[in-house]
Amino acid sequence: MGQLDLFADEAQLEQAIRALAGSSDAYLKFLSPNDLGLTGSHQAGIYLSRESAPLFLEGKTVEKGENVEREVRIRFRGGNVAARFVWYGKAKSECRLTRILPLFRPDPARLEGSLFILAAVPDDRPDSLFENDSLFQCWIIESEDEIRAVLDFLGITPAETNQRLRFDLNERLLPEFERLNASVNEFPSGGEIARRSQSVYERLYGTLEEGVDDMLLRLIEIEYSLFRYFERKHYQPLIEEGFQRIDDFLSLSLEIHNRRKSRAGNSLEIHLKYVFDRSRIACAHGVITSDQRRPDFLFPSLDAYESYRVRHREAENNVSSSDAEGVFFLAAKTTCKDRWRQILTEAPGVNRRYLFTLQQAISKAQLDEMSDEGVTVVMPESYRRKFDAQNRGRIMSLAEFIEKLRQSGCESHDSAGLFG
Template sequence: MTSPLELAITAVSNSRYAFFKFISANDAGTTGGHQAGFYMPKSTVPLMFEDGPGIKGTNKDRLIQIKWQNEFTTDSRFIYYGKGSRNEYRLTRFGKGFPFLKEGNVGDLFILAQPEEDEYLAYVLQTDEEIEDFLNAFNLSPTDSNQLIEKSALTIDQCFQSYIEQLTVEFPKTIALAKQARTCFNQFKQVKPTDVLKHPDAILLDWVKSEYELFRALENNRYQELIKHPLGSVDNLVAIANTVLNRRKSRAGKSLEHHLEEVFYLHKLEFATQAKTEGKKKPDFLFPNETAYQDPLFQSKQLTLLAAKTTCKDRWRQILNEAHRIPKKHLFTLQQGISKNQLIEMQKANVQLVVPKAYKIAFPKEFRPQILSLGEFIAEVKAKQNN
């Protein structure tokens, strides 16, 4: 039986338009508001309405059928609410017993594809492995959510193109790619170190997105000749596909760490990466350093651990035994939304979530005060190190 992940990848590949987002607490109706269904950003108007966006002051809707997980169909509706103070798009009407808008679905990945004008296919992916495999299939980052999926080659920025032409290796190491992406972004957006000090959350997201764009450009450059010619056999096709996907996974897993490291460096925090704690445990970031951690006279309350995981619905438990001297573990993620039950589990396990400031709204309202932004986390660590 074909998995929802495989079906979703095929559907997006063969669609006119496709879109993905992390299911939010607002979508699931757990925030106490009166909204119904999936919030749809304005950027997805081409997928919803052939005749263009809604007009403020009026409501507008379109009735559609959606096939979910290749298993069942709903008679649903795209609607633009433009009357009164409202100005938003939503996907509504799923019928009784609909399984994907419950509290437990917060943080799942919702994918909507439109192969034909009146055909819609939807998928919900629930595990970290499925979510990351989907993103890697299209070389997407969580920062690419809430907009139409670009499947074609992007316009290559002059800075990206110049870098690619000067490379002496096929694919540089991830740390070099991350650094170049920051260089290109900072150059063309005129980002100064002081901007990173003022807006670490926003700049980090820009850097992550920029690196994904650079990597896409590099892949298109490296494989342009290969894809023009027959591959000879299915085995050759599978081997090449596996190479591409494994490289994407490897790069994505380290990308976030490299950009966080630069943010911490510019904020003049004292930290160590992959420092040894107990046994073979090496947390992503240890503040201030390994020497302090191993010194029994150094106060535990002055130590901080930060793990970095692109998504963390399931994998957050992996950090629980990474540093016995630090009871509270901090976890930075690009995950947009996690269910209440998972958040309660994290709290009981003394795990403190850290997310980009703009992503806080994706979490249940009552949990947002306990979730740190990157800027708040930096301030907390800086206060410890200045004492």
């Protein structure tokens, strides 16, 4: 029994979002068993991407062959943890944040697949209390709704996590963007930006012949930069000008926020469709089935799915599996921590469901549940590679999934292909 404070301190989610918005440097990562010290490996601490090392080891030279350390103070849930960034240059050339086990108590395993947020506290802030220590703040966000709120606020997908959060633009892409911008009067729709990203991809990387997994990630990367570019072009003058009414101010913020959310939520499907087309895979995308379901992708076609269902009903379930019949359903979700169950009612009748996701860590417990429900996770190979051997075997790369489709006869009938 106790007394509640009705106007309790600002919730941790809102704190995290505002700190991210105000921070010059931040890092987001989905926590893996290795990060959480659950694999019994020698290395302890949260693994950080190599390119982010300069952020964490500020002012120290990072070289192969030697270890470099930096003491930091990390604020977490109102308390402080004395932690240490370590550059392991001797053995592996990797960067980790160590001595942070207190953050994971009492149950590290529960945090697998949660979003870890690390933000540098700017020096000029009044809450920078520690003159001799560098100060960071961190949060661990467990619920998918809250994870999505963070990603939506920043306008990013999980593909932009596991690296230093970039608010600047990719210099290489800038000339392409300037060229596109010349023909733009109003803010392009999400679909328009996705398609323009594809044409930038074709011009810059079209001859590269890279695999479909890398292609997809690069499309998302270009699109994120292009979106940021248009956002700045379009809104910078408006926000610099200032506002007379608070409601006008809030209305514009809602518009910007909704654009970010929409782009982060919808572009994955558009790029997947592009990759399937380029790979000459036949599919139905964004269709409504005869029983009013809306599966993201059906292979090879809606007709094939519908007639499989008819056969299935007539034979009173005595038909072979949908995989064996050459009918496939793929759902696309940027994150899938809690919402993966939603796909269980999509595309009724199939025995196996494929779920493409950009979430870079999924707990073993969740993979077990997914297996039990006949769900196979598909993700970019570079993400899949980070899982331990046992779980890696249960996940398909996009290339593997496309190969499976091809072997099952889902090739496009248009023999020239869309890009032939």
